[in-house]
Amino acid sequence: MKILTGNDLVTGDVIWWAGDGWSRQVGDSADVGEQGDDLVRTEEAALRVVGAYVIDATVTDEGVRPAHIKDRIRALGPTVRPDLNLKPNDADAGNWVI
């Protein structure tokens, strides 16, 4: 599948296109198919996202998984600061990245 990610223009937070808006959880990502570039233009023009780009991802038992490690780290947060990532109570969260 293809999913769309970028950063919230105001907060800088990593965000994922969920089909009808943006989510901070990669698991909410929607398959954008061939619509990614159009969505980038529309959403950036609407000042909802900055630096948006389309990536490859797969659906696993654990949910949507970006194909590249860089985007998995974007999805989780820094692996060296589990207290700051999106799953602070999951001791094994860092393993999902690798």
Place this chain on the structure above:
Amino acid sequence: MYRYDSYDQSIVDARVDEFRDQVQRRLTGALTEDQFKPLRLMNGLYLQLHAYMLRVAIPYGTLSGKQMRKLGEIAAKYDKGYGHFTTRQNLQYNWIKLADAPDILAELASVEMHAIQTSGNCIRNISSDQYAGVSADEVADPRPWAELLRQWSSFHPEFTYLPRKFKICVIASDDDRAAMKLHDIGLKLVSKDGVIGAEVYAGGGMGRTPMVAPQIRDFVAEEEIVSYLEACLRVYNRYGRRDNKYKARIKILVHEIGVEEYKRQVEEEFAHMRELGLNPPTEELDRIRAFFANPAYDTGLSEDIDRADPAFALWVDRQVAAHKAPGYAIVNISLKPLTGIPGDASAEQIELVASLAEQYSLDELRVTHAQNLVLPHVKKADLPAIWQQLEEAGLAEANLDLITDIIACPGLDYCALANARSIPLAQKIAQRFAAAERQAELGELKLKISGCINACGHHHAGHIGILGVDRKGVENFQLLLGGSGAEDASLGQITGPGFSEDGVVDAIEKVTDIYLAERTDGERFLDTYRRIGMKPFKEAIYG
């Protein structure tokens, strides 16, 4: 320390107002990201992997207690409670909101700080020796020169759009603690027949094409240093490769046309500069120098240090350096706790170091390119009290220049350019070599890790260097041996095929085993490597 005059303050304040307006226009859509990006970068605001990142300039790595305290306050108020000290003696905040950026810059301006020229193809923050002004072996304090160059290079209209970024370093000792020869231009202050001037080195740098800067002049009189640099920059600005960003640094120009030809062109331009009379007024240099006059050191102080506590004694032996004034010492504060993140400091730790600087170090501290901190003016009698407070704050690691004093860039945990994570690897290496006895046995061993070819972690200059690469989507680590950023500058050589994260830790252990087996009395790791060469290490690593 230098203090802003009304001109310095007004231009920094004006820049805050200007950026506030630019941010507002971006948030309302009057500016597109393409239009806004160069403006935010000029103010040190990047869009990084997780959020906006703000890089704050710390001129030649010098801070007052008040400035340090402000950095901590900003970390607590606008970020997630910490900051990251970088290999360019700066500080980065990782979690900045765009709307907050103007307020942060205003807070910085209130303590005579800014983020101007911490990005972009301009002259960046001037770096220097963290022992400037307190080391007994320097010919002059390099900080007045660094400050003069800061003023000369700030908003210099001719050098705002160089072919590529430009980094200048000023030192004044034979011991190079600032990686001077790995800068675009390095200045080493020297004394010749009783006259102060500078040796000039040009075309050094790391990144994808590392080079040690060759000397291009053995002496420029102090009053002509600015004019000479103007000539160096002018030749680079005219002929630097603007067609290819990977070949746009001055090192490529110097390499491609040759040192002699570059020198010839600089001398030609310098002769023209002399006609123009662009040397700074003597009064201005004197004005700046006055800010860096020796503080009023107390006299009659004891040289004795009570070494009864073994942990304290170990810390003194490793972290405390000789000061030029009797009864005083230089304290190095490690930002490399064994399970921590190299260069990171919490808001509370930053506040503590600010207080220590105010109470014990004549209100001054330094940031080192090795991502540590320095209290430059400490009475030896105060060392136990300082150590006690550092210990309670997790800042009393005794590992300066040892294998666990690792330089590491933020890597793929934070950086959009990175290919691999540097920090977890640094932590694994630190844990493998955690035993104090083992670190001491290995002695001086500078280990540096970069998460990509841009080499922010100075891997080319590590006695042991590690470069993280992306091999088909998997982190892989190349190992280098034999680099140095010191006065004996050299570039590390790659050992061979790369490793997994665990594999490179094992390889380092084999490398250190060879060193221990082969070294002769008094040899550092680097000395042994230079004597016996790569072959024994390679055989041990790859069998």
